Amino acid sequence: xxxxxxxxxxxxxxxxxxxxxxxxxxxxxxxxxxxxxxxxxxxxxxxxxxxxxxxxxxxxxxxxxxxxxxxxxxxxxxxxxxxxxxxxxxxxxxxxxxxxxxxxxxxxxxxxxxxx
Ligand SMILES: [Zn+2]
Numbered sequence: 001x002x003x004x005x006x007x008x009x010x011x012x013x014x015x016x017x018x019x020x021x022x023x024x025x026x027x028x029x030x031x032x033x034x035x036x037x038x039x040x041x042x043x044x045x046x047x048x049x050x051x052x053x054x055x056x057x058x059x060x061x062x063x064x065x066x067x068x069x070x071x072x073x074x075x076x077x078x079x080x081x082x083x084x085x086x087x088x089x090x091x092x093x094x095x096x097x098x099x100x101x102x103x104x105x106x107x108x109x110x111x112x113x114x115x116x
Contacts, residue, residue, distance in 0.1 A: 028070035030077045032084075035060050039094070041084055043077035046070065068101055069108055080108075 030043045035053040044051040044062050051060045068084070071077045084104075088094070096104070 028072050030071050030074055031062060031067040032069045032071065032077055032080060033060060033062060033065050033067055036065060041068075041081040043071075043074060043081065066101075068096070069104055071108065072112075080104075 029046055031046050032041060032043050033051065034041050035056060035058055037058040038053060038056040040053055040055040042051060042054060042060065044060075046062075049062055051062060052058070053060055069080060071080065084096070088096070
């Protein structure tokens, strides 16, 4: 039986879901974040505090910005970032709604569960 629970932390606008580790739970090491200046998606090691934006060079404070998703692997992070960029591009949106972020997290959680 895989335990898969999460709790939220902070205010709803920047909710970060902490996935509690069950027995086979992969460690979610990378956070998908977004540059507040140029809105480029990026990912960062969860223990890192700052990340220089690859596009505009702004120092992004990892703790302050919303984390869209926590993932286990940087290659997964890159994949999801490409999907997010395509999605925003095709829908002509500037930002994901909190419903969309929740759906994204749900999809990722389902995907992880399906692999175990
Ligand atoms: Zn930037």
